[in-house]
Amino acid sequence: MPLSDITDPAAVRSAIAEYDRLGRDDFLRRYHFGRAREYFLIHEGGEYDSKAILGAAHGYQFPDRGPLRPQDFTGGDASTARRLRELGFDVERRARSTNSVQPAGDRAQSLAEELVEDVANPLRGGGQGRGLSGPERKAVELCAVEMAKTHYRARWDTVEDVGATRCYDLECRSGDRVLRVEVKGTTGRASSILLTANEVEHARASAGQVALYVVSGIALHREPGAPPSASGGTPRIFEPWAIDQLSLRPVAYECTLPGSA
Numbered sequence: 001m002p003l004s005d006i007t008d009p010a011a012v013r014s015a016i017a018e019y020d021r022l023g024r025d026d027f028l029r030r031y032h033f034g035r036a037r038e039y040f041l042i043h044e045g046g047e048y049d050s051k052a053i054l055g056a057a058h059g060y061q062f063p064d065r066g067p068l069r070p071q072d073f074t075g076g077d078a079s080t081a082r083r084l085r086e087l088g089f090d091v092e093r094r095a096r097s098t099n100s101v102q103p104a105g106d107r108a109q110s111l112a113e114e115l116v117e118d119v120a121n122p123l124r125g126g127g128q129g130r131g132l133s134g135p136e137r138k139a140v141e142l143c144a145v146e147m148a149k150t151h152y153r154a155r156w157d158t159v160e161d162v163g164a165t166r167c168y169d170l171e172c173r174s175g176d177r178v179l180r181v182e183v184k185g186t187t188g189r190a191s192s193i194l195l196t197a198n199e200v201e202h203a204r205a206s207a208g209q210v211a212l213y214v215v216s217g218i219a220l221h222r223e224p225g226a227p228p229s230a231s232g233g234t235p236r237i238f239e240p241w242a243i244d245q246l247s248l249r250p251v252a253y254e255c256t257l258p259g260s261a
Contacts, residue, residue, distance in 0.1 A: 003073075003083040006054060008061045012087055015056035016043055024049070029198050030165060031056050032069055039081045042090040050091055051080045059164070066164040071137050136220060136228045143230035144185025144215040145169055151213070151235065152181065167198040168210070181211045182241070190216035190236065195248075203243040211239035 006012075019027045028035065033052035041048040051073060059067030073080065081091040145161065148170060152159045156172035156179065163169040163183075170181035182203070184193050193214060195203075203210050218233035 003054065003079055006058055006061055006083060006087070008057075009087045009089070011057040011061035012053060012084065012089060013043075014060040015053045016041075016046070016048060018056060019048055019053065020046070027056075028052055029167060031067055032167065032196070032198070034070070037077070038093050039077045040092050041084055042092055050084055051077065054080050054084060069164075071134055071141075073134075133228075136222075139228045139230040140185045140187060140218050140220060141183075143218050143233065144213070145183050147215055147233060147235060148181060148183045148213040151237075152179075167196070167202050170213075178209055179211055179239075180206055180209055181213050183213045183215075185215045185218050185230075185233065187218050187220050187230075188216065190214045200243065200248070203241055207242065208240050210241045210243075211237065212241040212243075213237055 022030065024035075028049060031052050033049060033055060036049040036051065039050045041050045041053050051070070055068035055070070055072070057067075058065070081093065084091050145163065149159055149161065152170060152172045156177075157174040158172070160171045160173075161169065162171050166180075168180045169183040172179040172181065180202070182195075182199060184190070203212075214236045215233040216236065218230050221229045221231065
């Protein structure tokens, strides 16, 4: 989805107002973004994570299409900054203001964060291999979500797709019962999955009310002149999802330095 679709400065200002109202961490959690590394939107003395603001602004300008997710950004941080400047906003490029570093240096931090934020949703290849484009990842993800909806609609009174605003994908309800479902999809075998920190924290906090729905072997279809599509796949369901009974291996760390101002 091209960033050029976002043409309304008022939508950006609405996203900024929401950021101010929720605070940084809750805003980023709502829209599934990590903290900015280099590019920051500067507005009326405030500093904002540029990519997250632009993603939220898309939802304000196009309520029917919703906000952009991290995987919808395919042109890099510089493209985000350029679009915001074209809309009349100031964007600064500088070192991260979070006073945090990766042990292996800034480049390792960048790669690790991109791996988690851009690949965790959805899976790719055998254990989330890389190589698919943004539209292809989106097609795989949508295929898995639609399969999960069909499964849960046969078992619950209501099934709502909340992936655009929550750190999980489906919310199922029957009377007083609630089940929150995390959905992952892959074109290969699902020997492992990547989860964001927010997804892990939510699975732990909502123990007994969460499920993991993983679809492997999804077929990706590429036709000249047409957007990619996906179909098929084999589901594997963990319900309830007891996340700490599975093996979790950290793939990135953020180190906050003591005494930093």
